[in-house]
Amino acid sequence: MTSVSGRDPHTGRHIEVAIRDGIITAIAEVQSDDPAWLSSGLVDLQINGYQGFDLNADNLTSDTVVELSRRVLATGVTTFLPTIITAAEEKIIACLRAIAVARQLNPTFHHMIPGVHVEGPHLSPEDGPRGAHPREHIRPPSIAEFDRWQRASGDLVKLVTLSPHFDEAPNYIAALRERGILVSIGHTRASCEQIHSAVDAGATLSTHLGNGVDDPLPRHPNLLWTQLAEDRLTATFIADGHHLPDDTLKVMLRVNGIERSILVSDMVALGGMPPGLYETPVGGQVELTPDGRLSLSGTGFLAGSVLPLKDAVAHVARTSLSLSESLRLATENPARFLGRAGKLHVGAPADLIRFTWERTAGIQIESVLLQGTRADSNI
Numbered sequence: 001m002t003s004v005s006g007r008d009p010h011t012g013r014h015i016e017v018a019i020r021d022g023i024i025t026a027i028a029e030v031q032s033d034d035p036a037w038l039s040s041g042l043v044d045l046q047i048n049g050y051q052g053f054d055l056n057a058d059n060l061t062s063d064t065v066v067e068l069s070r071r072v073l074a075t076g077v078t079t080f081l082p083t084i085i086t087a088a089e090e091k092i093i094a095c096l097r098a099i100a101v102a103r104q105l106n107p108t109f110h111h112m113i114p115g116v117h118v119e120g121p122h123l124s125p126e127d128g129p130r131g132a133h134p135r136e137h138i139r140p141p142s143i144a145e146f147d148r149w150q151r152a153s154g155d156l157v158k159l160v161t162l163s164p165h166f167d168e169a170p171n172y173i174a175a176l177r178e179r180g181i182l183v184s185i186g187h188t189r190a191s192c193e194q195i196h197s198a199v200d201a202g203a204t205l206s207t208h209l210g211n212g213v214d215d216p217l218p219r220h221p222n223l224l225w226t227q228l229a230e231d232r233l234t235a236t237f238i239a240d241g242h243h244l245p246d247d248t249l250k251v252m253l254r255v256n257g258i259e260r261s262i263l264v265s266d267m268v269a270l271g272g273m274p275p276g277l278y279e280t281p282v283g284g285q286v287e288l289t290p291d292g293r294l295s296l297s298g299t300g301f302l303a304g305s306v307l308p309l310k311d312a313v314a315h316v317a318r319t320s321l322s323l324s325e326s327l328r329l330a331t332e333n334p335a336r337f338l339g340r341a342g343k344l345h346v347g348a349p350a351d352l353i354r355f356t357w358e359r360t361a362g363i364q365i366e367s368v369l370l371q372g373t374r375a376d377s378n379i
């Protein structure tokens with residue numbers, strides 16, 4: 001039996017959480033002057049890489065997956081979906097297999113990685129909405145291909161992002177929902193009717209709403225209004241201060257409300273790296289500026305984010321919502337889609353973070369527990 005204490009961001013009260021065999025067994029209010037906050041660990045539905053470890057690398061190995069997971073854990077993320085982007089089928093399958101092996105080797109990573117997010121390859125082929133996804137590998141949805149992904153990886157894919165402009169999209173979405181797979185709308189120039197059809201077929205998420213879309217857009221109607229208006233869709237947002245202007249993010253969060261909003265990092269391998277020009281295997285040359293903006297050289301198109309999810313939580317807590325509300329967007333809300341708790345309650349896995357929060361310094365992670373074990377001790 002161990003215990004950990006801190007201030008509950010949702011009530012402001014000090015609590016002590018008792019843990020046995022990796023599970024929360026009791027939560028009690030205590031008297032304390034300890035300034036650190038205690039929360040359920042962060043849940044990130046979209047991580048492509050971090051600190052030089054690239055989940056979309058050619059010849060991805062399970063070692064890379066394990067090392068990336070360790071580093072991500074140190075940023076306070078206790079559950080995440082490794083995200084594989086548009087590529088040839090053989091490469092998608094090779095990446096899925098490497099992640100599957102990493103999970104099989106270590107129960108810790110099995111717990112931390114409940115599945116994989118495949119973003120693509122059924123996206124808009126057009127410059128702009130396609131973002132950094134390679135055009136030559138964009139292709140229409142294929143249920144046969146999806147089933148090959150699942151056979152090769154032991155049913156590891158849990159979330160697929162697609163553009164619903166393809167004629168095959170409604171049938172494909174319905175087939176994935178029958179298999180228990182989440183479908184998200186993204187990287188698209190779809191019409192409003194096609195968005196509604198995708199939701200009727202079972203799509204429940206919008207991937208990084210406001211990005212992966214034409215610029216400029218017709219003022220109305222357009223696919224942003226439709227996705228914001230669609231009560232059956234929950235949107236993910238990249239809140240790094242670059243992907244969405246603060247005013248836009250604030251309005252989108254207000255329209256969707258706390259319940260229908262999720263923060264994702266969409267971090268790429270250059271996350272946590274120094275500024276400069278880099279060659280990437282799929283996106284070509286990219287530029288990382290000192291203020292944390294990553295774009296395709298010469299086009300200005302954003303090529304993913306470099307900020308961990310904790311910094312997105314801090315950004316939203318600074319600009320739009322309370323700390324408690326902002327945390328919900330990165331814990332309870334994404335966890336709900338994965339069948340996880342995402343909050344502190346008796347019987348839940350003891351996936352916990354202790355951290356400090358100040359407007360200028362942001363969120364500083366003090367310690368991370370995964371299933372009751374400290375992240376720096378032998379994980």
Ligand SMILES: [Zn+2]
Pocket residue numbers: 119131186187208212
């Ligand atoms: Zn994307």
